[in-house]
Amino acid sequence: MDDDSPYARWEQRTEIPLFLASLLFIGAYAARVLDVSMASGWQRLCEFTMLALWLLFAADYLVRRHLSGQRFLRFARTHFLHTVVVILPLLRPLRIVPLYDAIQHRQGEPRLSLHARVIAYASLSTLLLGFTGALAVYQQERGAPGATMLSFGDAVWWAAATLSTVGYGDITPVTTGGRAIATVMMAGGLALLGAVTGSFSSWLLQIFSSESDRRPPES
Amino acid sequence: MDDDSPYARWEQRTEIPLFLASLLFIGAYAARVLDVSMASGWQRLCEFTMLALWLLFAADYLVRRHLSGQRFLRFARTHFLHTVVVILPLLRPLRIVPLYDAIQHRQGEPRLSLHARVIAYASLSTLLLGFTGALAVYQQERGAPGATMLSFGDAVWWAAATLSTVGYGDITPVTTGGRAIATVMMAGGLALLGAVTGSFSSWLLQIFSSESDRRPPES
């Protein structure tokens, strides 16, 4: 019966369009950062698109707050991830879980096991965090004096080494802005990686236990 | 009925003033370390404040030992964290748990879930450890020959890379004192990060399980 509330109906209808909008947002941001020789008109278009999409996300947030009937601060706390992705729309695809549920719902297929879903979600989130983090740090570092991050390929390699906590240090951010974004990436990446490794470990234990049970002793 | 013992009443009355005193201690230490051009009189004031606050913390510790009625060594062992923060007052805000409980108690608000509280506590502790560790290492490294840590911003960036175990190595302590503090930070940071990632992983599994249950199959 919870599925018939106005909030749930709003969520079911808007989830997929908003997900596509968030991919467009990332695309516009990536084009703006990576294509340095872009004509000024296209640059304006990218920036305008990002602003329009951000207003759309903010409007969706306000509608949801209204439909939920909660006070503002309480809504912000109980919908913590939602609040974060309105402020940092680059991370909006992290809301992929309800989307995935929605798609599964329609197809009626057997769902993945709990551990496999946590692994899939955390892996996708790590990829997204790495890609958008590499973009954002590259934007800060480009042209900075003494920068070791000279191309977007370097930025992706740096992001991989950072999120896996390997941290070679052959490429590191040198600007204050780049380091601040990197610190947020470290915090988020560590939590997500912990979720991946923890779930993988549980999953492996489960596979090994079930294998023991399956194989009966020979008589 | 435990709440009516003299020990519990002492704790309830002194927790918040002592927490504020510990913030003042950190503030005085930060001012002493960071403001190198401070007039000699202000330097003396900072040092005097720190000494006075430390005596206050020691007095509180002795009063608690007396109220608990335990022998000294036994009290030191059963109140391990308390003993640590008397020796290293910079870490005193780690005792934020009872404070948080006290505040929640008064407001009567619904409490966060267990995992959320562990994550919040461990995250705050990591931030505090990073900030005070950066201050202490910076104090050791400043002016050392061959130092790569040239500003407090460098020290904070180094602390973030160390506590997340990324360890780029672009900035590293070179003095014996700095390396000793860094080793303590590594040990503490690893334990806290393990608590954050472990709890986050359990929490995510819990969210995913409850989501599976909530959504009934369509008929």
Place this chain on the structure above:
Amino acid sequence: MDDDSPYARWEQRTEIPLFLASLLFIGAYAARVLDVSMASGWQRLCEFTMLALWLLFAADYLVRRHLSGQRFLRFARTHFLHTVVVILPLLRPLRIVPLYDAIQHRQGEPRLSLHARVIAYASLSTLLLGFTGALAVYQQERGAPGATMLSFGDAVWWAAATLSTVGYGDITPVTTGGRAIATVMMAGGLALLGAVTGSFSSWLLQIFSSESDRRPPES
């Protein structure tokens, strides 16, 4: 009764020969990469062996798909690890679990405990990932301008520092191909290490609990 299905009988008969074939594949690859002064004829032989073995693995995969009676995409998803090792035959020995089960089955020996088996499997997989990863990255890096990985010993040392997430950064890949392989190694290594440490932690807790129980109080 599952053991009498055509699929299970095929698996029991082919597991050991295919495992030996995968070791031969790795041997041929290692010889091709490491022996730079190899005569052209031997080089051709190595490459031919690898191609023939890969065709063998692909044929085995198709036979299994047929015996399972599943559609292609479904088989690829339910036999995920199998699909991966057909595409990347260097990782084929990861299928060592069924082999180990088969050997244990014949000898009828008492099996290791669950945790010990997960630790053994994840450790062996980490070793294999490190060795084949070092080979593959070394092949990419050899002779690249500015490369710091000058010998296969360097590559093995780099692989150890990467899979343990220590990441000194004294030796790092500089080519795009080497960095791509390194990123895959980081992801796989983190998951495996999480499994090792998680299982070891549970195992230690189990040993300590059983030790407490074993020792009765003196009367």
Place this chain on the structure above:
Amino acid sequence: MDDDSPYARWEQRTEIPLFLASLLFIGAYAARVLDVSMASGWQRLCEFTMLALWLLFAADYLVRRHLSGQRFLRFARTHFLHTVVVILPLLRPLRIVPLYDAIQHRQGEPRLSLHARVIAYASLSTLLLGFTGALAVYQQERGAPGATMLSFGDAVWWAAATLSTVGYGDITPVTTGGRAIATVMMAGGLALLGAVTGSFSSWLLQIFSSESDRRPPES
């Protein structure tokens, strides 16, 4: 009744003397490695002491094998840690668990909780692994061309950065021997650290849960 077997009695009588012998072994090794200006006679004495102690450990191992009544390979497998510390006597103090149990046994004191004991054991093992590893790597690196590890202090700092998986890379082993020992340290350190962080995380969750229960709601 297990405590009255010849094996258990042998263990109870020899545990403490053998632990002291292992500390002497580490002391002799440390003196031999660190005191480069030691007279030749003292060097011989250190080496002779180490050889004699190693023979003592080997004899103890053989006696235990005899008392257990097991075949050699089976004994080596069921007493895995024991077999390791006979081959690498520097790690012998890892057998501190039975010693600790023995001491607790005599004093009859209340024992630490399970998690606290795992944390204490894994922390002590990490310290021991770090100290002996730093000694062994320093012995390999001293005087090697291009070495960055110039003093034993550098070796200890390197060991701390390695065992915590921070891995700055300001100091790294360059000899094959040093790198081989470092790889073993990484593997051992990761397993132990996983045990520390996992137990600490469980312990923190336990403290927080019990705190919730203790504080009754106000009426």
